[in-house]
Amino acid sequence: MENYIEDIKLRFDVKDIVSRRDNLSFITCEKEKTIALITHMKNNLGFTHFVLLTAVDWIEDGLFQLTYILNNPNAKIDIAVRTMISRENSEMESAHKLWQQVATYQRELREMFGINFPDSPGVTDNFILEGWDDIPPYRRDFDTKKYAEETYFPRPGRETNDPAEYMKKKLS
């Protein structure tokens, strides 16, 4: 593990290196260098198995975190590459040329988080949602509960009591 991290540190400006387990580390790389980094990892360091790509919405910082988890099947280790991109007009370079299935991940991220990946094949096609006109639903500011209450039909006349409040009312 150390060798790989050392190699990456030599070539790329990575920070926040967190070793979660012996076989799993997280590193953070700047947006512009991320695709170059994972290309290097795939082609030269043996990280040939692409595990996943997903986003985390840090709405309070105005950032999306993209996490690419790569696996080296021979060394049996994983390195997760994180990169922070702005929530405003969020856009990221596509990685579909490295692994074909990444296009699917990027299609979903565009739909669910509103992150665009120009040049990714079929990225604007609907993936799961059809005719969605709200904000991308996996963003933190999309309130699932509110949406459900407005869209569906809650049972009328439901009521519950907070024990403390109820006792206060009853006993005082």
Place this chain on the structure above:
Amino acid sequence: MKEQKNIFNWQPDRSKYPKVKENGELDIDLTSEKFIKLWQGPNHPGVTGNMAIELTVSGDEVVHAKTHVGYLHRGFEKLMERRLWIQCFPTCIRMCVAEPDYNEYLLAKSAEELSGIEVPEMAEWLRTLVLEMARLQSLLRTVPGQAGTLSLGVGVQWGVYLRDLVLDLFEELTGGRVYHMYILPGGVRGLLPDGFKKRMEDVLKKIEEFIVNIENLMFKNIVFKKRTIGVGYIDPAWVDQFGIVGPNARAAGFKRDVRKDYPYLKYNELDFDVTYETDSDIFARSVVRKKELILTLDLIRQIMAKMPEKGDFKAQTPNVLHWKIPAGETYVRSESSRGEYGFYTVSDGSTMPRRINLRGPSYTHAVSLLEKMLINANLADVHSIMVSLQTCPPEIER
């Protein structure tokens, strides 16, 4: 087997068809009356869940395929962001109906790893047992299910019966048949009931008998062989290219198994070899799954023999009603019957997860891989190919 592949390849090389236009698009003119659009799904065909494939067909040859999902989307990943960690435990299981236990295990494991909780030995054994039982009941549907796609329904009925016997055991151990809700952060929810080992052994014996029968019915069946050997071929070069895992990768000669490569729970105390095949067609994948089934029987017997009788089965966790998990992120994986099944979990230090992302094998198998595999396939083989990848739409849409 190699020469058979040539015999059964119904069209030697169709890779230049349909033609590609100069701008890179396929030369498919729907108005030319040479092509028709055909939808397979999204009704629930039995073992695969609601998923649709939009096919463009010329004659009986598929020239273009596109997977459509979204019929099962309930946004579980998002729902979990608004739930306490303990409340995620009954939610996460629904991301895969076929083997919900892997979700329970991965959620529990993520929470434990992030908060540094040690799980008692007894719980580790019980978790291993439950995960293997989950694989067992899943394979009991999938192995004969492959024959079912070729209208050989008898095996499916046998399998469903035996699966129900396994579910009976689940019911005894966990109180539930399909959604077991047994592995929770900190441990599990109970020890084996009295007499469980004997009843387990009875069921395992019946399954052994079933394997002999299914061998005769499927694997020594000329129809099954003719329809599967050489069909649905996965080029080993695609394995990394498409993120292929589990039996689909193992049937292509890759000895990759999370249980062996990244041993979790008690797997490094169990004696087993990774099953594999090299032909990489539907038949090979079925054989791998049959071997998995036999392996699972063996593993369950090993677990039953090695497991202690009694012991603590749950660690004391902080009060679950306001359990804050330290900020951090992790990725944990396990080997489901479909392959690498993993949770990427992010905690921001609050009582609810910041993000949980499921990496399900079908996410790549059923979309980008299937779309590629179906091109130039015979229309009649489409669902066989799909089932041979063991697609599971709930884990695609989550």
Place this chain on the structure above:
Amino acid sequence: MAIRDILTPFTAWKKVFREPVTVKDPLNDRPGAERYRGFHKNDLTACIGCGSCEAICENEAIDLVPVEGIETKSGDSGLRPLVDYGRCCWCALCVDVCTTGSLNLTNEYTWVTEDPEDFRFIPGAENKPWDKLEAGWKKPEPNYEFYSLKREAMEELHPGDRDKSFIEIVKGYSKEQAEAEADRCVECGICIATCPANMGIPEYIKAVRNDDIEEGFKILYETNPLPEICGRICTHKCETVCSVGHRGEPLSIRWLKRYIADQVESSEYKRILGTDGIENNGKKVAVIGSGPAGLSAAHYLSLMGYKITIYEQYAHAGGMMRYGIPEYRLPYDQIDKDVNYILSLGVDIHYNTQIGKDISLADLKEKYDAVFAGTGLHLGRSTRIPGTEHENVYQAIDLLNKITDGKEIHVAEKIVVIGGGNVAMDITRSLTRLQNQKYGKVQMIATALESEKSLPADVEEVVEAREEMAIVNPGWGPKSIEIKDGKITGLHVVKCLSIFDEEGRFNPQFDENNTNFFEADMIVESIGQGMDISYISGDIKDSLKFDPRGRVTVNEYFQSDAPWLFIGGDIIQGPDVIHGIANGHKAAYGIDNFLNQNK
């Protein structure tokens, strides 16, 4: 590919003659497994309506609703869970979290009805056919808990280290201990109604958990201006109803309160509570007595802008908290910490000033817009058995008073204390310390009418007294004090069978044949205290009403029939500190209302 590949599959045909494997009558032949998670059942008498099931339900399938025939009372909200089976996912987390263990699932899963509304019901209240079923999901055992049932142990001085001195015994929680203890709370809020001051207990415990001491401190002062004191010696009624206590040890609510108060420096009080520069509204209120009731009233009235003057008969503030409770339980500097903050709000205090002697109540009426009297119970009651007139028979309250003042008191070699309350334990334990200091050994017997099980004193007081080598021998009625040659030799007692009659009146029954003799050369009586309200006299007295026990009748705001006179604390309710605080707080609102009406 061979001919056998054509023939082998036909072996499946032999299955045609096999017995079918299906269950013929699944509704009857196939009950759910022992652990099956089917419909709920709830033991309504064991359930306390704490709502933990509702809190943990991830589907919001559970509502808490009132149920006919179940009363809301201390320790029981009177609410019971109603389950909506259209939402329930049968995960049984509600069972595993249940604080009382009343809620379980059964193995019934086949029940159906035509009306979908029938699938919403209150388990246990509607006589469902499965209410009697034994099989079904129960909380797994053993060592399977969603919150710790064990208290964080409190560090205390060992008996050998404490029985000669008056150093505080209880050390208080560290941050880790306090947070671990606070973590056990299920936030049901059942305790709030039982606390006489209705303190926001779950909220301040939450603040401890979140390490937000300032927030917790603010919550304390919303209802209780004496947190250092209450955090040490409150009778903690709240802990007796704590829902976690049903299956385990209740939360250490009192120690958590103390933890918060201990973390805050005196100099920080005003900043945190935002009490700098309160505007004076020009009205004046006199408070008689600086016990908990008086201080509480003074505090809340000051916050409303009233100018407060306290009249205190002794040289220091605190009343019974200082003069009744020994220093090893409640150090004087902690009393000062609470009192000084209240005085810093602009409250004047006149020490050594007794109403009725140094200044009359009528004078106060003239000088102030309203008066609050919380004069407490300072007169010791006597058993009046033969021999009590001897000079070496003392009243506990007088001795405690002198110990506080640092005055020399008579300490004999052999002492008997009569009484089983907290004051009796206080004097017992104070005197054992003094005996230890003077003679190097303890010869102390505390006896009481009540039996061991019904002793009014807190259990830990009795346990600790015994650790300090005092003999606590309850269940005896004092008969007479034997005096030989002018010296006490001991106390004759007779076995007490019962204390109250069937109607609940005080009417002790004795077994005259079962007697005992406790050797002693000094006897201390501690069977309760009386009030001295002789300062209420003349016209004022005539305008008031009294109840049969001699207490002034007051309304819910502790206002007497003389509208300017408010009375609270031990002379009305209690006796304990927390009632006093609650009375003072309520009276402050009453006084505020009264004075604003007059505008």
